[in-house]
Amino acid sequence: xxxxxxxxxxxxxxxxxxxxxxxxxxxxxxxxxxxxxxxxxxxxxxxxxxxxxxxxxxxxxxxxxxxxxxxxxxxxxxxxxxxxxxxxxxxxxxxxxxxxxxxxxxxxxxxxxxxxxxxxxxxxxxxxxxxxxxxxxxxxxxxxxxxxxxxxxxxxxxxxxxxxxxxxxxxxxxxxxxxxxxxxxxxxxxxxxxxxxxxxxxxxxxxxxxxxxxxxxxxxxxxxxxxxxxxxxxxxxxxxxxxxxxxxxxxxxxxxxxxxxxxxxxxxxxxxxxxxxxxxxxxxxxxxxxxxxxxxxxxxxxxxxxxxxxxxxxxxxxxxxxxxxxxxxxxxxxxxxxxxxxxxxxxxxxxxxxxxxxxxxxxxxxxxxxxxxxxxxxxxx
Numbered sequence: 001x002x003x004x005x006x007x008x009x010x011x012x013x014x015x016x017x018x019x020x021x022x023x024x025x026x027x028x029x030x031x032x033x034x035x036x037x038x039x040x041x042x043x044x045x046x047x048x049x050x051x052x053x054x055x056x057x058x059x060x061x062x063x064x065x066x067x068x069x070x071x072x073x074x075x076x077x078x079x080x081x082x083x084x085x086x087x088x089x090x091x092x093x094x095x096x097x098x099x100x101x102x103x104x105x106x107x108x109x110x111x112x113x114x115x116x117x118x119x120x121x122x123x124x125x126x127x128x129x130x131x132x133x134x135x136x137x138x139x140x141x142x143x144x145x146x147x148x149x150x151x152x153x154x155x156x157x158x159x160x161x162x163x164x165x166x167x168x169x170x171x172x173x174x175x176x177x178x179x180x181x182x183x184x185x186x187x188x189x190x191x192x193x194x195x196x197x198x199x200x201x202x203x204x205x206x207x208x209x210x211x212x213x214x215x216x217x218x219x220x221x222x223x224x225x226x227x228x229x230x231x232x233x234x235x236x237x238x239x240x241x242x243x244x245x246x247x248x249x250x251x252x253x254x255x256x257x258x259x260x261x262x263x264x265x266x267x268x269x270x271x272x273x274x275x276x277x278x279x280x281x282x283x284x285x286x287x288x289x290x291x292x293x294x295x296x297x298x299x300x301x302x303x304x305x306x307x308x309x310x311x312x313x314x315x316x317x318x319x320x321x322x323x324x325x326x327x328x329x330x331x332x333x334x335x336x337x338x339x340x341x342x343x344x345x346x347x348x349x350x351x352x353x354x355x356x357x358x359x360x361x362x363x364x365x366x367x368x369x370x371x372x373x374x375x376x377x378x379x380x381x
Contacts, residue, residue, distance in 0.1 A: 065097065065098070065099050066161060067096075067097060067098045067099065067161055067163075068098055068099050068100075068101040068128060068130070068132070068161065068162050068163070069089055069092060069093045069096060069098040069099070069100055069101065069163045069165065070089070070100075070101040070102070070103055070132065070162065070163070070164055070165070071085060071089070071103070071164070071165050071167075071168065072139065072164040072165060072166055073168055074102075074103050074106040074108050074109050075108055076108045076111065076112075078291075078313065078314060079115075079291050079292070079295065079314060079317075080312065080313025080314035080315075080316060080317050081169060081171070081313050082112055083187065083313070083317050084169060084170060084171045084313055084317075085169065085170060086100060086102070086123065086127060086186075087175070087176040087183050087186070087187075088170035088171075088172070088175035088176055089101075089127075089165070089170070090126060090127070090176055090179065090182075090183065090186065091152075091175040091176030091177075091178070091179055091183075092152045092155075092165075092170075092175055094179060095152045095153065096152065096155065096157050096163070098163060099126075099127075099128050100126070100127045100128070101127065101128040101129070101130055101132075101162075102127055102128070102129050103130075103131060103132070104129045104130050104131045105131040109129075113129055115292065117190075118190050118192060118193065118292070119189065119190060119193055119292040119295075119296075120186065120187050120188065120189065120190065121188075121190045121191075122185055122186055122187075122188050123186050123187070125186075126182075126186055127186075132161075132162040132164075133161070133162070136160045136161035136162060137160055137161075137162045137163075137164065138158045138160035138162065138163050138164070139163075139164045139166065140155055140156065140163065140164070140165060140166055141166035141167075142154070142155050142165060142166060142167065143165060143166065143167030143170050144166055144167050145167070145341055145345075146167070146168065146169040146170075146171055146341055146342075147169065147171045147172060147340075147341040147342045147345050147348060147349060148172070148341055148344075148345040148348055149172035149174040149175065149345070149348040152175070171313060171342070171349065172345070172348040172349060173320065173348075173349070173350075173351060174348055177351070184321060187317075187321055189292075189296045189299075189300075193292055193293055193296050194296065194300075196288075196289075196293055197288065197293050197296045197297045197300060197301075200286075200288055200293070200297065201297065201300075201301050204284055204286060205284070205301075208256060208281065208282050210254045210255055210256040210281045210282065211246070211252045211254060211255045211256070211303045211304070212255075212256055212257075212258050212301060212302050212303045212304070213239075213242060213243065213246065213255055213256070213257050213258065213280075213302075213303065213304045213305075213306065214257075214258045214259075214260055214298055214301075214302035214303075214304065214305050214306065214318075215235065215239060215257060215258070215259050215260065215262075215306045215308060216230075216260045216261055216298065216305070216306065216307055216308060216309070216312065216314075216315040216318060217230040217235070217259060217260065217261040217262040217263075217266060217308060217309070218230050218261060218308070218309035218311075218312040218314070218315060219263065219266055219309075220263075222309055222311065222312075225311075226335050226336055226337065226340060227309065227311030227312075227334060227335050227336070227340065228309060228310070228311065228331070228333055228334060228335055228336050229309050230266070230308040230309045231308075232266075232269050232270055233359070233364060234308060234331060234359045234366065235270065235308050236270065236275050237359070237364065237365055237366040238306060238308065238329070238331070238357055238359075238366045239257065239276065239306065240279070240366075241357065241366045241367070241368070242304065242306055242329050242355075242357075243255070243279060243280075245327075245329075245355075245368075246304055246327070250304075250327065252303075254281055255280055255281060256280050256281045256282040256283065256284065257276055257280045257282075257283045257284070258283075258284045258285075258286055258301070258302065259283070259284065259285045259286065260286050260287070260294065260297070260298050260318075261287070261294070262285050262287075267285055291314070294314075295314065295317060295318055295321075298315075298318035298319075298322070299317075299318050299321040299322050300322075302318070302322055302323070302326060303323065303326060304326060304327045304328075304329070305318065305319045305322055305326055305327070305328045305329070306328075306329045306330070307319060307328070307329070307330040307331065308331055309331065310330045310331045310332070310333070310334045310342070310349075310350075311334045311335065311340065311342060316349075319354070327355065328351075328353075328354040328355065329354070329355045329356075329357055330350060330354055330355070330356060330357065331357055331359070332346070332356045332357055332358045332359075332369055332373065333358075333359065334346070334349075338373075343373050344373060344374060344377075346372055346373045347372045347374075355368060356368065356369045356370070357369065358376075
């Protein structure tokens with residue numbers, strides 16, 4: 001068997017200097033004045049910038065319908081959360097004949113718009129980047145629960161030009177799933193990102209053409225958060241359960257494992273050589289230079305995908321934007337206490353064709369589970 005490969009994201013050969021130059025230019029254009037942290041949905045600390053020091057993103061005006069739908073708030077949330085907001089506003093807007101809008105008066109959204117222009121250049125073909133006028137506004141409390149789907153048909157729409165949504169996250173695929181193809185086009189990756197990721201993948205995989213089972217790892221902020229982080233006691237048996245499934249059901253014979261987001265301490269804790277060395281053609285540890293490149297890598301080069309920390313919206317979007325035929329597997333427990341809205345409303349978070357995995361705390365085994373959490377909770381009580 002060929003040697004196991006472990007590659008970390010401290011730098012990218014061939015194009016790391018370009019990233020450093022971009023980072024210097026970007027950081028020199030902003031003034032940091034506050035550290036903002038989010039309590040609802042797992043975020044790392046982020047920097048807020050003053051609007052007066054940040055150049056307006058160069059977004060050409062589009063001929064949108066003159067009725068807009070926008071969140072009542074903005075923040076520097078994680079990329080997965082922001083993508084949920086945009087996609088859900090798009091889906092709800094389609095039903096209400098309103099254009100989704102990103103508030104251009106928010107410093108956070110300026111940063112986000114700059115990132116989106118490189119990462120998703122199609123996005124501003126369908127999303128407006130503008131500021132609401134003082135008149136012709138209306139507000140709805142629709143969607144206050146972060147992760148429970150509510151039927152947008154219950155919204156009492158009005159003739160106001162601007163409709164502000166009272167929720168903050170709208171993390172249910174059901175808001176936009178009927179428009180999945182349009183959402184995938186909206187989140188098509190830009191050429192610079194695609195080329196960088198292709199160069200990285202070529203360097204990482206070499207001549208390895210095997211089937212790639214990707215395992216997303218999320219720890220860091222989750223360790224102290226109510227969301228359950230990736231843990232070895234789940235990851236190891238889950239990988240083998242998925243491996244057996246792919247061999248028996250999908251008839252995959254030659255398979256490599258690709259870990260995404262595994263830092264050195266967790267990589268060592270997985271004991272890769274002992275646990276996986278004899279079961280895969282190769283084992284890779286992928287890490288790129290930005291969150292956008294990580295996302296593009298996972299969505300482009302994985303043939304099967306395991307979400308080991310199911311509270312991660314970032315991992316969720318990797319899976320959702322992946323190859324259409326790609327089987328997806330996920331940890332059925334979202335939060336440590338199993339009492340997060342996503343635990344109770346898992347049927348609004350995970351498409352039914354995705355494969356739910358349950359960890360048995362007594363036996364240490366992982367099994368496939370057909371029931372939604374609310375059905376399990378009834379049995380356990």
